Amino acid sequence: MLHWVRLSKYCELSGETPDAVSGRLRAGKWLRDIHARQPEGSSGLWVNLRAVNDWAEGKLPAQMHGQAVGKS
Template structure:
C-alpha cells in the first residue's frame, strides 16, 4: 500500500481540495514533511496518507511517517 501520493490523487481519494490542503499547511494544522511535502526534483506536493489518517482520527502522528532524515 502507498504511503505518499501526489496531491491530485489524494484529492481524488478524499474529496478534499488542493486549496484546503495548502490552507492546513499554511495554518500549521498539517506539518510540512509529516503530512505533505514537495520532494526534491518534484514540482508537485505529495501527501502522506498515514499521517493524514492520524490527523483525521484526532491523533498526533505516532511516528515520523517517513520524514526525511528523522528531522524535527
C-alpha cells in the first residue's frame, strides 16, 4: 500500500479540496513533512495517508509523543 500520494489523488480518495488541505497546514492541524510535503523535484504537494488516518483517529504523530501540546 502507498503511504504518500499526490494531493490530487488524496482529494479524489477523500472528497476533500486542496484548499481544505492548505487550511489544515496553515492552522497547524497538519504538520509539514509529517502529513504533507513537497518533495524536492516535485511540482506539487504529497499527502501521507498513514499520518492522515492517525490524525482522523485522534492520534498524535510519533514525532510529537512526549511533547507538551501547544508548547514549542
